[in-house]
Amino acid sequence: MAVTTRRKSFGSDNHAAAHPEVVQAIAAANIGDARPYGADEWTDAAAAQLRDAFGAAGAFFVFNGTAANVLGVSLLLRPFDAVICAETSHLNVDECGATERILGNKLLTLATPDGKLTPDLIKSRLTGRGDEHRAQARVVEIAQVTELGTCYSLTELRDIAHLCKAEGLYLYIDGARLSNAAAYLGCELADLAACADVLSFGGTKNGAVAAEAVIVMREELLADVPFHRKQQMQLGSKMRFVSAQFSALLEDKLWLRSAQHANAMAARLAAGITGLPGISIRYEVQSNAVFAALSQERVDALRREWTFYPWEQSESVVRWMTAFDTTADDVDAFITAIRASGEN
Amino acid sequence: MAVTTRRKSFGSDNHAAAHPEVVQAIAAANIGDARPYGADEWTDAAAAQLRDAFGAAGAFFVFNGTAANVLGVSLLLRPFDAVICAETSHLNVDECGATERILGNKLLTLATPDGKLTPDLIKSRLTGRGDEHRAQARVVEIAQVTELGTCYSLTELRDIAHLCKAEGLYLYIDGARLSNAAAYLGCELADLAACADVLSFGGTKNGAVAAEAVIVMREELLADVPFHRKQQMQLGSKMRFVSAQFSALLEDKLWLRSAQHANAMAARLAAGITGLPGISIRYEVQSNAVFAALSQERVDALRREWTFYPWEQSESVVRWMTAFDTTADDVDAFITAIRASGEN
Amino acid sequence: MAVTTRRKSFGSDNHAAAHPEVVQAIAAANIGDARPYGADEWTDAAAAQLRDAFGAAGAFFVFNGTAANVLGVSLLLRPFDAVICAETSHLNVDECGATERILGNKLLTLATPDGKLTPDLIKSRLTGRGDEHRAQARVVEIAQVTELGTCYSLTELRDIAHLCKAEGLYLYIDGARLSNAAAYLGCELADLAACADVLSFGGTKNGAVAAEAVIVMREELLADVPFHRKQQMQLGSKMRFVSAQFSALLEDKLWLRSAQHANAMAARLAAGITGLPGISIRYEVQSNAVFAALSQERVDALRREWTFYPWEQSESVVRWMTAFDTTADDVDAFITAIRASGEN
């Protein structure tokens, strides 16, 4: 079967294939019998590696990012609790209302300039606590990297974590692109995790076939996780094939190398278009995404040859994403095309 | 990493590894970019193959069998509807209450001698229809193969389908082991599907890594499926890697050859223990499972060396399952051990 | 507007009007302003009276019996927990699947000869505990009086409570007709409540307009009740009018006198038909209901003049209920009619 698109897609990091080492790990795990449902040696090993890397109490595998988020916050919520999150968050926008449907919990959304919550924004949502008429704010959900490609600094994260502790809130981090954040910040995964009660660690957007982990930082939450995961339809029977993907990503920090590369490609793209007439970069480029505003005519022209998506139609902002397998040549060819789109 | 168990497991068909051709198909799909979320060529191809094989309106991929069941029945239920099913059904027993939690619908269970519903049993649950105090029977759920390894004959299936039509009920078939049923009955997948409104087609227990399909037989149900699937957290971004598994299973009917082999191994096991003193086979062997009653001492002795599970502790019934990769030598060695367990 | 039926209904205790003292209490509460949502003096007083009568930590008012049951068990359940209950229970049969829909929890039903669970029956449902594939038994739900008009003795209740404690289960009692049970057993409400973790106390079937209470026996459950109740749409704004009904029922034990009377009328009815040819009483008469088997022809003849309902169509069993306002004359006239129905 032929490759789907000739030119490298800048549509999303999930347009990319899987990293060859990940697929090799799947093949290598394909030997003989194994105990099912995660009672196998591959899962033991990968979970131990993740607990080490994150300083975590436990690590649990699921199939996709939506499930990681829903399972993650479900560990922290009573039926009448609400989740404070950014209006632009994946949880709010891109999961077809899964939190409301699967968990029944309310989202309390906040408009942000850059996808990032702040202690002050969070405080503005802490009204009506103790009032039976109001869903009770209980979890703060942030994404690191955010949907707008921005990263919280460690200081910003710690300030939010500090507020959460002071206010009796839990902090959940959607880490679908946590690797890119760690690469950008130059920090350890454990530095990020130390701020959270529960977080996710995404594999799929960083070279896995389909592998996400829910990282649990609090011992007392562990016992219920298997039941929540099974009930939420995320318990794989041949789990070794998910676990093996994580072991591949953790081997010699493949996750970090891949994320660093993807970030570097986004930075190269941003550098290449900075100063071009008629184009402005919308948010600071702190991961593997570049959000740019340019005329609808240029967007239309570029999309005839290249794959990427509009972000805000009303303002003709587009999102360009790089992946572990985006090459410098891919980026340069795209820059040339962008440049050319402005020349008639 | 070493093989987990030295002796072939008779614990479940999901102890087995994946079929090498399935893993090769994953590797072969790992080339370049693809549109995500099932808008790729692999998914187009596999879905078309499944529509052909089943005479179906549509085919949709999910990650595991619990999800296939929940998504499948969700297409057919209003909030106040109930599902009639066997007390022993996977939906009722083995999914941690997912139907109740994820969908909010009630199960109306029926005791059966052999895991199979009958028109008369179903009729016994059709009380209180039109009465606002009662959850309304709307879907009949059966498994083909059942949890007890038995198969409905085509006549039995058609009788149930006939009752459902007459009573305004929908029929959902849990086909986690549909391949084994088709192999046993010597019929086409389309013959089975023709009785159902929605059914699942399991790949995982028949050699896939993690791949299940929801097969939709009614055109008018199609439009809502993508939303239900996404909301139920079963939409994979790199779906080509699931689709490719199905294409491998469908290639030269690998699904059928694997199921025929697994069934033959169960038949060989059953034949080998028939007539042995102190052992009785509990249900007709019509797929890849043998349920046997033998003394707790022999069970304990055998489980020291072999992997399998008790089924009904109270009566010391055990379940022995074969898989696509169970060999005649595996079976013969196990028969020898079973025989020996009775000799002291 | 004319009275709906000329002859006293034996259909249900909710066919009856309200006790005049209850309606007077509503009228008496209709003076000036009051704080809403239960922060009023009437609610303070009634809740205090109920806490005293039950030896309870708290008492919370809701609008109907289904809501009392759903709110009651919701205080005790995690998302993946299940409720063990009788197949004939109101929770299972008569609430249109509210537990599954509103709470998302599974019911584990048990067939019983007389509507009553026993420790042995409950134990038979305690399989799969700790297994993530199974919904986890957590609450035992019994009704006192049961749907079949039978009562648990205090010894039977205590045996169940003892098992629950030993097994880490909670006990919830559906007390829609708890008054009739206390009247039958000659015990205090507190004797019944001492066995439970949470229970309901029904007013509506015993002379109220619409008033049910959820009685909470464990201090640590109290804090969340207001949120559950509000979210479950059971918080009345002018709650004084519900609370006043309970105060009327508690005044000079009107609840007890009414229940004693209703029970006595059922006993009179049972005595009057005992020994009649062609009629047999199905369950022991231990409250205000008589379940009788008689020929379908007699049932049909009686229903042309009298109001009552079939219970099990297949066996031509009917239910005859008395209420606080059923008179001896009503019963005697009905006995005469029953007798006459057998005479041609």
Add this chain to the structure above:
Amino acid sequence: MAVTTRRKSFGSDNHAAAHPEVVQAIAAANIGDARPYGADEWTDAAAAQLRDAFGAAGAFFVFNGTAANVLGVSLLLRPFDAVICAETSHLNVDECGATERILGNKLLTLATPDGKLTPDLIKSRLTGRGDEHRAQARVVEIAQVTELGTCYSLTELRDIAHLCKAEGLYLYIDGARLSNAAAYLGCELADLAACADVLSFGGTKNGAVAAEAVIVMREELLADVPFHRKQQMQLGSKMRFVSAQFSALLEDKLWLRSAQHANAMAARLAAGITGLPGISIRYEVQSNAVFAALSQERVDALRREWTFYPWEQSESVVRWMTAFDTTADDVDAFITAIRASGEN
């Protein structure tokens, strides 16, 4: 028991008692037996009166406003649908997340200057339709009167209804204070209802004890309502006592006279404080509420003697509500106190 507050409360219209005619209607319905669950003559009569008044297909009674809203929108929603509503709506703010919990549906909220949605605001939420990643906008929910005491004009309502039809959306109107809107606009209830697919009609805030109606305008929705209502725990057994309240409210348009009076009292209050130094009225007074901004010191002083609530603490805005039983003397005494609070 003494009256709870000496001075008339301006806290909410639900601080008021019930109208004497409503309580008399309850007493008058307290005669003999009636068929339960709404199969009685009182319910037939009240539902017919409401169908006439609204030009409706059906009218169904529930216990409170939260339940009316949840039942109302539930008739219009598929599992993956969302409700567009004002950020300030009762549905969003004051129901403890009931829509999310009980129905599982997402709310798409909109900031408004005055509590009112507009076609343009609604259009801004119509992104992602047909995209499986997004909850699908399906219902527009507006309140008439809004939570800010404002009313939609008939033209504004019709414009929204027009947009809904054009866009394939349903319109639900929260009519907890619909009487006050009809009184303000001088229109028929049917004029308001003609814009909606489903709406509620509140009794409790306008003199009832506890009575709300869900008014269904589309014939094809009727069949499922009884099941939804029962499952949502809103089916009263002695429903005549709710229905009788509505008949009392409809008798000689008591609902309209009461609402006109309450509105007039709010207008009198607004007139009495207009032009006072240090006080500004925040929203147009179009019903029975006055929102006023005044210094926190004055608020604190007034609240020592009078009952009312802060609305927005941050800006020291308060809400003053009148009821059917607020007298001109009550208002004048309150105006005097407000005036005096500014004089030191």
